[in-house]
Amino acid sequence: MTLTHHTSAGAASAAPAPARVDLARTWMLRSPLAGGLETAADVLVLDLEDGLPAGRKDEGRERVRRAAAEAPVWMRISAAGTRDGEADLALGRELDDRLAGVVLAMCAGPDDVAHIAASLPSGTSIVAMVESAAALLAAPAIAAHPATRRLAFGTGDFRRDTGMAADRIALSWPRAQLVVASAAAGIAGPIDGPCGPIEQAKDAAVHAVAMGFTGTLALRDAAVPGAHAGFTxxxxxxxxxxxxxxxxxxxxxxxxxxxxxxxxxxxxxxxxALAAL
Incomplete structure (x- = not known):
């Protein structure tokens, strides 16, 4: 996929895949049931975790298979060791080189990353989501695992786990921990949680950059232009x-x-680097 034009789940790009993972500013989470694969975001992630109701998981995986027939896909997979997580990994193995990478929901520690890496084709890019207090304390070890390409901050679940408000001051310490863990591990800066109101996308991105983040999750295409402006x-x-x-x-x-x-x-x-992608 390109980083400067409208992209699908895995359209061809002249840029090496590792560079795209490290530089991607916007990571669009979309249900496989939503239909279209076009997005203005740098990366489209087909969401097998929160993007699917419990009774439609198999249908969603079948939609991912169809999408992968067109181009390699990114998937957000359920937590390691869960029934849905193992089913998602089985799909990843089936896709083989049609799997561009995975975003691991609810990563609890480096053992989860090791399990995912061992269960998928060799070299699969893994973005590990930190979404709990325990995971935040394990962030340095998660980031240091050789299979981890980037960390991502699951702000909604993190706030639910800790009782923190959706407030920049409240979340500044956990955000800083992810930035420091990433820098110490020598990986690209972390990916922030979704910006919230679309009209705040640029402001949220500017704040994230000031914290040391280099990308954000996104839920709506309308947020992408503002996020790109803030992260570029x-x-x-x-x-x-x-x-x-x-x-x-x-x-x-x-x-x-x-x-x-x-x-x-x-x-x-x-x-x-962004201009060249």
């Missing part, structure tokens, strides 16, 4: 970074100079 480096910021790197400081510099240059380089590299 602004041209003015890129220009300022280039100007900084092209300038030789006059006189001595303090200890903040080298980190400032590093941030400028990182911003330019991300902007160029």
């Amino acid at each position: 480096p602004a041209p003015a910021d890129v220009d300022a970074a280039r100007a900084l790197l092209s300038t030789t400081p006059e006189g001595p510099v303090d200890g903040s100079y080298a980190p400032t240059l590093a941030r400028a380089r990182a911003l330019i590299e991300r902007a160029e």
